[in-house]
Amino acid sequence: MTILNKYEKNNHKHENRFQFGQQNMWTGLLFGLGVVAFIDEVIFHQLLHWHHFYDKSTANIGLVSDGLFHTFSFFATIGSAFLLADLHRKHGFWLKRWLGGILLGAGAFQLYDGIIQHKFMKLHQIRYNVDILPYDLVWNVLAAILIVVGIVLLIQTNKHMY
Amino acid sequence: MHSHETYTQNISTIVQLILVFPFLISLISYIVAVIYSNRHKKRWSHFRTISWILGHLCVIVTLIGPLAEFTHINFSAHMIGHLLLGMLAPLLIALAAPMTLLLRSIPVKRARLISSIFKNSYFSFVRNPIVASILNVGGLWLLYTTPLFNIMHENSFLFILIHVHIFIAGYLFTIAFIYIDPTPHQLSFVFRSIVLLVAVTAHSILSKHIFAHPPNQVPIEQAELGGMIMYYGGDAIEIGLVYLLFYQWFKRTRSSIYSPETFSN
Numbered sequence: 001m002t003i004l005n006k007y008e009k010n011n012h013k014h015e016n017r018f019q020f021g022q023q024n025m026w027t028g029l030l031f032g033l034g035v036v037a038f039i040d041e042v043i044f045h046q047l048l049h050w051h052h053f054y055d056k057s058t059a060n061i062g063l064v065s066d067g068l069f070h071t072f073s074f075f076a077t078i079g080s081a082f083l084l085a086d087l088h089r090k091h092g093f094w095l096k097r098w099l100g101g102i103l104l105g106a107g108a109f110q111l112y113d114g115i116i117q118h119k120f121m122k123l124h125q126i127r128y129n130v131d132i133l134p135y136d137l138v139w140n141v142l143a144a145i146l147i148v149v150g151i152v153l154l155i156q157t158n159k160h161m162y
Numbered sequence: 163m164h165s166h167e168t169y170t171q172n173i174s175t176i177v178q179l180i181l182v183f184p185f186l187i188s189l190i191s192y193i194v195a196v197i198y199s200n201r202h203k204k205r206w207s208h209f210r211t212i213s214w215i216l217g218h219l220c221v222i223v224t225l226i227g228p229l230a231e232f233t234h235i236n237f238s239a240h241m242i243g244h245l246l247l248g249m250l251a252p253l254l255i256a257l258a259a260p261m262t263l264l265l266r267s268i269p270v271k272r273a274r275l276i277s278s279i280f281k282n283s284y285f286s287f288v289r290n291p292i293v294a295s296i297l298n299v300g301g302l303w304l305l306y307t308t309p310l311f312n313i314m315h316e317n318s319f320l321f322i323l324i325h326v327h328i329f330i331a332g333y334l335f336t337i338a339f340i341y342i343d344p345t346p347h348q349l350s351f352v353f354r355s356i357v358l359l360v361a362v363t364a365h366s367i368l369s370k371h372i373f374a375h376p377p378n379q380v381p382i383e384q385a386e387l388g389g390m391i392m393y394y395g396g397d398a399i400e401i402g403l404v405y406l407l408f409y410q411w412f413k414r415t416r417s418s419i420y421s422p423e424t425f426s427n
Contacts, residue, residue: 053390054370067367071359074401079355082408086415 013091020092025154027083028101029108032150034077036106037069040113050127062121069109069117100153107146114139177318178226181325185225189218192260195267203266210258217254220246221329234315237376237384241391247325248298249399252332261343281346289345291354294338295361298331303368311377335361340406351411358407362400369393 017024044051054063087093114136118125126135192214196206223229224247233243261280265273279285287293305311305324314320337343339354373389376382 053393054373063367063370064363067363067370068359070366071363071400074397075355075359075404078401078404079408082412085412089416 014093016090016092017094017097020087020090021094021097021157023083023087023092024094024097024157025101027080027087028098028103029105030076030080030083030101031098032102032105032107033109034073034075034080035102036109036113037073038077044126051124054124062117065117065121069113073109094157096153097157100150100157102150103146104150104154107143107148107150110143111140111147114143174318177321178230181225181322182222185218185221188260189215192258192263195263199263199267206263210263213254214258214260217251217258220251220254224251225325237380238387238391241388242395244302244328244392245395245399248302248328248332249396252329252336253399253402255333256336256340256342259342265344277344286347289334289338291338291349291357291361294331294334295357295364297327298335299361299364299368301327301331302365306368306372306377307375309378312379336403339403340410351407351414354407358404362396362404365396365400366393369396 040051045053084093084098087098114126118136118139125132126139193211196211200206224233224243229239229243232239234240265277268276288297305314310320310324314324337345339358341348369389369392371389372392373386376385380388
């Protein structure tokens, strides 16, 4: 009886989730993007000191791209937190779809950072004075895995939307 | 020839006093207005009063005293001064809702007159997010990428003008994005978010630019540290601004959600 009540209660909490499928996906996407940028800043810039603040070989477009994504990442983190709160107050939160969004957003940003920003714009490299190839491979393959898992979750939840 | 000297000359005490004086007046007036209006109206929030006092302290320590002296000879200290005067103080002062306090402290007739003045097109022009961003961040680009930075330290009049500009532009910038006081001609959250994103980006690019290209006569280590202070310190204050903007969105959209159908569930 208690279990049934609990189930009904939880179900009630998310009863509107099919209406807000899009918002669940975008909330996750933005959060994933923001979190990856945050991890990048904390681990690779501040703790390991592998990334450089500015290695002065950067093209101007690289500086603009870096600035834009840096700013966008904290906009996305804060914005997605409020969107998440909004989903909860509308009883529209959908964990699986939100997670799918997070993985896709995180993977997409990591791939952009790893291929476009590190390689084409030469913003900075993952690490200096080492053979960079294995680092780049791990970085970008991990990004691709996140994207694939994210897309699978989003497709699975997409079926139930209507 | 100037390489071993500091990049500035001494700014006289008179200049510092001229800059600080209006802030002392406004600090005292606010407190008087709070005490006076509390007798007739409901109690004014302590949070706002504290915010006003802290905002003024940020301004005053930047303009006069030991930190102010140090900002003239050390670029990293100068950047801390910039963060306090141009970003943190305007935010704290905006949070103190000075217009709301002014309007409730004076007779209704005069309050109407003042609010009609603030509704005119000049004020809505300068507090348009795009215009305010150009005045604020554009002004900084001009200051740090041209010889203006050096000229400022040799000319007292320019020194006063630029410091007043930095503060006022910072204040306009803050109230262009978050609405604490009564605001005529409000703009959409999406529009304000996009403009704020671009303005903040321009600010962080400028800090990296300073890191790599020091203004004239600024030693490279000081420029690098100064650029990083501007980048990360700017982030910290901008995160507060973005939080407040989205929080206002969150509160504003609540009414549309709790429609009668939602309650019936």
